[in-house]
Amino acid sequence: GTEENSYERAEAIARYLLERTGRRPELAVVLGSGLGGLGDSLTDRQVLPYAEIPGFPTSTVAGHQGNLIFGKAGDRDVVLMQGRFHAYEGYSVHQVTLPMRVFHLMGVRAVLLTNAAGGLNRDYAVGDVMLIRDHLNLPGLVGCNPLRGPNDERLGPRFPSTSDVYDKRMRDQLAEAFKQCNFPGATRLGVYVYQQGPCYESVAECRMLITMGADAVGMSTVPEAVVAHHAGLRVCAFSLITNMALLEWDSAEKANHEEVLQTGQLRADQLKSSVSHFLANFSLD
Numbered sequence: 339g340t341e342e343n344s345y346e347r348a349e350a351i352a353r354y355l356l357e358r359t360g361r362r363p364e365l366a367v368v369l370g371s372g373l374g375g376l377g378d379s380l381t382d383r384q385v386l387p388y389a390e391i392p393g394f395p396t397s398t399v400a401g402h403q404g405n406l407i408f409g410k411a412g413d414r415d416v417v418l419m420q421g422r423f424h425a426y427e428g429y430s431v432h433q434v435t436l437p438m439r440v441f442h443l444m445g446v447r448a449v450l451l452t453n454a455a456g457g458l459n460r461d462y463a464v465g466d467v468m469l470i471r472d473h474l475n476l477p478g479l480v481g482c483n484p485l486r487g488p489n490d491e492r493l494g495p496r497f498p499s500t501s502d503v504y505d506k507r508m509r510d511q512l513a514e515a516f517k518q519c520n521f522p523g524a525t526r527l528g529v530y531v532y533q534q535g536p537c538y539e540s541v542a543e544c545r546m547l548i549t550m551g552a553d554a555v556g557m558s559t560v561p562e563a564v565v566a567h568h569a570g571l572r573v574c575a576f577s578l579i580t581n582m583a584l585l586e587w588d589s590a591e592k593a594n595h596e597e598v599l600q601t602g603q604l605r606a607d608q609l610k611s612s613v614s615h616f617l618a619n620f621s622l623d
């Protein structure tokens with residue numbers, strides 16, 4: 339229910355975190371499957387396991403630790419979510435998106451969302467990154483919208499736009515960071531489709547998603563982006579393409595989580611350096 343990400347609940351957690359850490363992060367980062375290693379790249383770190391934060395949900399997926407990491411990237415105060423919450427675990431979409439409201443009420447101004455995704459666009463290769471220019475919120479379109487329920491005007495409007503969720507200025511800076519750091523994979527710009535999971539898609543579903551204009555598919559990120567945007571946060575997001583979605587029937591291959599984590603490990607160092615470069619240099623003006 340909506341009390342799971344109510345203003346009061348988020349505000350209480352924000353107050354707890356501001357008092358306990360004394361930190362004032364300006365940017366928050368959500369780390370997707372296998373990208374948890376990015377948490378080690380901050381200095382002046384303070385690590386808070388989700389379980390220690392009153393009112394915060396806890397993570398249960400292999401490859402997702404459950405820590406909130408405060409720290410510095412260069413001289414910038416940031417906060418990282420090492421491990422996120424997914425609807426496929428059984429969390430409500432209101433629980434999944436609660437951290438976005440907590441960050442907003444802490445005074446965070448922008449959020450970087452990262453994930454592992456399956457490549458639908460046939461030009462893509464495993465190990466590429468796709469900067470997200472737009473999304474298909476399938477569950478949101480058919481009734482599982484993170485803003486379903488009474489609207490709290492203190493957070494945002496009743497009927498928010500979502501044609502402008504992904505901030506071009508931040509996206510360009512992210513692209514520049516990947517370029518500066520010689521990221522070995524290609525840097526793509528595309529449409530991410532969110533499906534709730536935990537199943538990977540059928541072949542017919544992958545073909546449908548391509549027809550609908552999607553370039554990569556995953557099980558996260560969009561609910562967080564919608565709620566962050568609703569609250570007025572600047573949003574940018576990218577997918578690490580960890581495997582190519584299957585478009586042929588009777589194929590011997592099948593999508594699996596081990597492959598997702600393996601590609602995450604393969605690209606971990608270059609992702610870490612690219613994202614660290616972005617965090618230390620981003621400008622919100």
Ligand SMILES: Nc1nc2ncn(CCNC(CO)CO)c2c(=O)[nH]1
Pocket residue numbers: 371399424454455456457535538539555556557580581582583584593594595598
């Ligand atoms: N075909 C396909 N390939 C993918 N690779 C990563 N993900 C994102 C989902 N990641 C899950 C399971 O690996 C863990 O959160 C997907 C996906 O949803 N579909």
